Amino acid sequence: MTEVYVVGADMIRFGRFPERRIEDLGADAALLALADAGMSIRDVQAVYCGNQGASGERIGQRILKQIGQTGVPVVNTSNACASGATAFREGWIAVKSGLYDIVLCVGVEQMGKGMLGAPQSYNGVAVEGVIGSATMPASFAMLGMEHSRNYGTTIEQFAKVSVKNHHHSTMNEKAMYRFETPLEQVLQAEMISYPLTKLMCSVNVDGAAAAIVCSEAKARQLGLMRRAARVRGSALTSDPYTPQNTAMMDFNAVTRLAAQSAYEQAGLGPNDIDLVELHDCFATAELLHYENLGLCADGEAGKLIDSGETELGGRIPVNVSGGLLSKGHPLGATGIANIYEIVTHLRGEAGARQVEGARIGMTHVVGAGSACAVHILEKSE
């Protein structure tokens, strides 16, 4: 099996673009990634497109229509928040198979067009609250409270995740929100679902990101190795059977399974990782995933955020892009935006937020019902 490299990656600045078409957002990202690789759409032998909200609408083909209908295979994937990461992974598999040397992976989402918008209501009453269905904020609030009960994790520790990631976002021009949020401000923001205030919830935005994956032989032939990132591990998991898992929402178990698989594939462990982009859909989630990804022992996540080791400049910076909490979380785009962030650091091109000497980075996304993807990327040379 050939080694596979990311030889181009980019994203549009996440934001709200109700006046634009989804295929134009995706085309913008695809063109940026192609330019980054020094390629044109004519070089691309297959296309994978991740999207959740419009996943039956052949978004991949519509993107191709904007930038070049070359007749190549186009595969549309959907896997909730892991839709983009799934598209990336399928591109990686396609190159691994030897069928293709150059594959375009694109992820795109318009959250504003009907996705996760106004809650369902009936006679003016928000149905989700009344019927007690597990909304995402409620689910991650409960997971946080469970962690508090088991390990004494405090609301301040959860809130520090938002402080950290918002601070990081001030150094990322592609983040939706770019401002500092002091601890008091996070704690005093509108309460959404205890312990989650509004500033501890990720941002629903529109966005797109793209990556070009390439076989080693072709990357060498084209002289692209200097800025390339090797895919050392790629894992996708669904929720395993657990007695607690009746709704396919076991974000912890599915993440542990994916991390284990990716580490094994890469022949690496948590201590080898220089930076992580993980799924901070809510502030509580980041602490849970410190443990799920093995960045600290079970029960130690509160101490890890207190230590400052996951901040830029610390031992293992997490979400230096600003994370979903401030960069924004356009579902289908998120997984590939994570790849872009890691690749940018491995290249040493991350500017003010550069993780110095980054050689190995990890990405993680996890979706409800049920899909988790973990990728480990390594500086090529």
Add this chain to the structure above:
Amino acid sequence: MTEVYVVGADMIRFGRFPERRIEDLGADAALLALADAGMSIRDVQAVYCGNQGASGERIGQRILKQIGQTGVPVVNTSNACASGATAFREGWIAVKSGLYDIVLCVGVEQMGKGMLGAPQSYNGVAVEGVIGSATMPASFAMLGMEHSRNYGTTIEQFAKVSVKNHHHSTMNEKAMYRFETPLEQVLQAEMISYPLTKLMCSVNVDGAAAAIVCSEAKARQLGLMRRAARVRGSALTSDPYTPQNTAMMDFNAVTRLAAQSAYEQAGLGPNDIDLVELHDCFATAELLHYENLGLCADGEAGKLIDSGETELGGRIPVNVSGGLLSKGHPLGATGIANIYEIVTHLRGEAGARQVEGARIGMTHVVGAGSACAVHILEKSE
């Protein structure tokens, strides 16, 4: 790259099951295919699920929840009428890559739940007709009329496709409709869009089909080669740029591209094919695809249906399953149901409709906007 074999395949009888859940239809097909291969869900290392109408709803994971949440990667694909064939092809690629030995591919669709149901109407007037939008029947009616103008193809020749495929369906216990439709009956049925009468349009049904793909080494190790079918060619194409192609509906160009690619990959030509399951979404389509797939020269499709050579017992039987016209066309299931049909003939297990001595078979599906998949399968030993 390893050779890849289909070692299990089956489908549920297509029909209308409004009282059943989509994941239960998919689970039924998956269990049938697993039983056919002599496997359990514990043997499966990855799952690909093709679906169009509910493609954002993680149908693959929901199917797994019914038959065993083992934590394996689940990828949901959508590509219109090629959704199932795309899932099958991704499974093939995954085995080719060497990452997995045994992959489950499942396709499922509930057409009755909102898909292609009643046409849009406004104040009681069917909007599609009034605004002149290209509905599928209208599109394929126009393509048929164009063929008539160019080559003198007659409405009787188009109608003979329905007569043939309905005749075939009487021998297939898994077809939705199983009755003879004499030529006069086809011609006198309700006119939908000239020259297409109701009996010349495919049937909207619910359905599911599944296939197990397996590496050669594993198939040999498990003693599954006797009933296995080798995947000799697998092509997926999107609409190429053509001056006529502004709506990504160039069913002819995209099919020609896919056929050419599959033939090249297999090192075979049309004369090597013993039977074909092609995309007879409308009777006109079957004649167009005779030419697009190279079964006859351009302009000769009318003569080919007149000759009887595409009937069971003829030189190159087409749609001996009954085809979409009588077996039914549940979008996401169709591509894998085609695979099942070919595999059944290569095994010599097709009963009354068996194509004698079948060694090589071809499947073809093509979806609007834009995806075409062609597969060539060969008897293993």
